[in-house]
Amino acid sequence: MPVKINETIIQPHVPKGRQRFDRAAALDRALELFWRKGFTPTTVGELCAVMGINPPSLYGAFGNKAQLFMEAIAQYERVYWDQTWVALEAEPDVRKAFAAFFAEAARILTSPDAPCGCVVVTGAINVPAEDQHIADALRNLREQERDLFLARLQRGVADGQLADEIDTDAIATSLITLLEGMSIEASGGAAGKRLQQVAACAVRLVG
Amino acid sequence: MPVKINETIIQPHVPKGRQRFDRAAALDRALELFWRKGFTPTTVGELCAVMGINPPSLYGAFGNKAQLFMEAIAQYERVYWDQTWVALEAEPDVRKAFAAFFAEAARILTSPDAPCGCVVVTGAINVPAEDQHIADALRNLREQERDLFLARLQRGVADGQLADEIDTDAIATSLITLLEGMSIEASGGAAGKRLQQVAACAVRLVG
DNA sequence: GACGGTTTGTAGCTAGCACTACAAATAGGC
DNA sequence: GCCTATTTGTAGTGCTAGCTACAAACCGTC
Numbered sequence: 001m002p003v004k005i006n007e008t009i010i011q012p013h014v015p016k017g018r019q020r021f022d023r024a025a026a027l028d029r030a031l032e033l034f035w036r037k038g039f040t041p042t043t044v045g046e047l048c049a050v051m052g053i054n055p056p057s058l059y060g061a062f063g064n065k066a067q068l069f070m071e072a073i074a075q076y077e078r079v080y081w082d083q084t085w086v087a088l089e090a091e092p093d094v095r096k097a098f099a100a101f102f103a104e105a106a107r108i109l110t111s112p113d114a115p116c117g118c119v120v121v122t123g124a125i126n127v128p129a130e131d132q133h134i135a136d137a138l139r140n141l142r143e144q145e146r147d148l149f150l151a152r153l154q155r156g157v158a159d160g161q162l163a164d165e166i167d168t169d170a171i172a173t174s175l176i177t178l179l180e181g182m183s184i185e186a187s188g189g190a191a192g193k194r195l196q197q198v199a200a201c202a203v204r205l206v207g
Numbered sequence: 208m209p210v211k212i213n214e215t216i217i218q219p220h221v222p223k224g225r226q227r228f229d230r231a232a233a234l235d236r237a238l239e240l241f242w243r244k245g246f247t248p249t250t251v252g253e254l255c256a257v258m259g260i261n262p263p264s265l266y267g268a269f270g271n272k273a274q275l276f277m278e279a280i281a282q283y284e285r286v287y288w289d290q291t292w293v294a295l296e297a298e299p300d301v302r303k304a305f306a307a308f309f310a311e312a313a314r315i316l317t318s319p320d321a322p323c324g325c326v327v328v329t330g331a332i333n334v335p336a337e338d339q340h341i342a343d344a345l346r347n348l349r350e351q352e353r354d355l356f357l358a359r360l361q362r363g364v365a366d367g368q369l370a371d372e373i374d375t376d377a378i379a380t381s382l383i384t385l386l387e388g389m390s391i392e393a394s395g396g397a398a399g400k401r402l403q404q405v406a407a408c409a410v411r412l413v414g
Numbered sequence: 415g416a417c418g419g420t421t422t423g424t425a426g427c428t429a430g431c432a433c434t435a436c437a438a439a440t441a442g443g444c
Numbered sequence: 445g446c447c448t449a450t451t452t453g454t455a456g457t458g459c460t461a462g463c464t465a466c467a468a469a470c471c472g473t474c
């Protein structure tokens with residue numbers, strides 16, 4: 001079979017056989033389920049049901065349950081949080097920036113799409129030992145968020161909006177810790193109003 | 208069979224047959240495992256291993272896995288937290304009281320016995336739907352804790368140590384939320400020093 | 415010391431999990 | 445219109461979970 005290698009390489013995506021289901025739409029449905037139920041309690045059977053496919057299609061398109069979960073997480077960050085982080089940097093006043101961030105966070109965590117907290121916080125708590133790498137990946141994501149808090153606080157100090165003496169490291173850790181707690185509250189069914197109360201208090205940590 | 212009913216009722220606990228294993232010691236071992244791993248990932252097989260018993264003994268003494276878990280939770284509260292709550296009330300200065308509480312909390316959550324947060328917070332996240340009643344029970348416990356915070360804050364206002372205008376309700380919610388976040392951090396392996404940083408910032412929420 | 419109630423250890427049960435063979439169905443390339 | 449690559453649906457695999465039947469071992473009581 002003299003395949004013309006160059007030509008096939010030039011064309012990036014040539015679907016030859018039967019065309020696949022709507023991968024992006026299915027991922028959205030998977031995210032919604034993982035978000036509500038967490039990684040472990042969500043079964044492949046349930047995923048297939050909401051995605052409108054059968055197990056072989058899921059494994060063919062996403063690898064396995066864990067890889068599907070990580071793709072859903074990336075989708076979640078992109079759709080729900082990217083704008084919020086951009087706004088944290090865009091607002092010049094550091095206190096207003098954090099106030100807006102936490103108010104928006106309270107809104108997302110009690111979103112009608114899935115009013116059950118942040119899947120990055122709650123999605124992989126209590127996973128069996130063999131899935132520990134998933135919990136580790138989410139913890140790394142949260143640590144990156146903490147570093148974004150820290151950078152914003154340091155900029156606030158550099159801008160003269162915050163006192164030089166404050167412990168930006170401790171404050172950044174406290175803010176991410178409070179944000180994590182807000183996910184626990186939301187996952188327990190806390191109302192949006194209750195989280196807005198917490199968001200209002202959060203700014204006091206900034207100093 | 209003319210059994211002497213009155214006599215048997217008078218005697219409250221008459222172990223007739225073969226005597227049981229050390230129930231209290233076994234419960235301690237079960238708590239340690241539940242604490243580290245959470246409810247769902249902890250298997251009955253692992254529980255039996257650390258408790259030094261076999262499944263029939265576990266079910267005979269504790270009912271089932273869920274009831275054993277709830278007994279372990281009660282034991283946990285008693286051994287690790289009861290004193291801390293008493294101290295919150297005993298200290299007359301409300302700010303000192305909360306400072307001490309959160310410092311002690313940071314210590315407990317990173318305790319060498321199980322440096323993985325509070326089992327009341329993390330133990331029943333992501334349980335399957337059929338075990339939802341366990342998550343509900345833990346959430347009720349946390350709500351009780353919030354009410355203790357609230358009462359202490361209100362006393363602080365009554366004692367003239369806190370301004371009348373503060374929103375004690377919002378602050379109590381924020382404090383329990385932060386405490387819950389600290390458990391997430393600890394379960395992710397955060398060092399004791401890191402949680403002490405958060406504890407130091409917590410007092411700023413009191414107002 | 416035999417009896418009767420209790421606990422114990424062995425072994426296994428049912429159900430549900432993540433995952434996969436396999437062949438039929440699909441659709442582009444020649 | 446055939447070939448070939450890919451996806452699909454059916455049906456099932458192996459594994460592990462929580463839980464239990466059963467008979468032997470134990471121990472106070474008569």
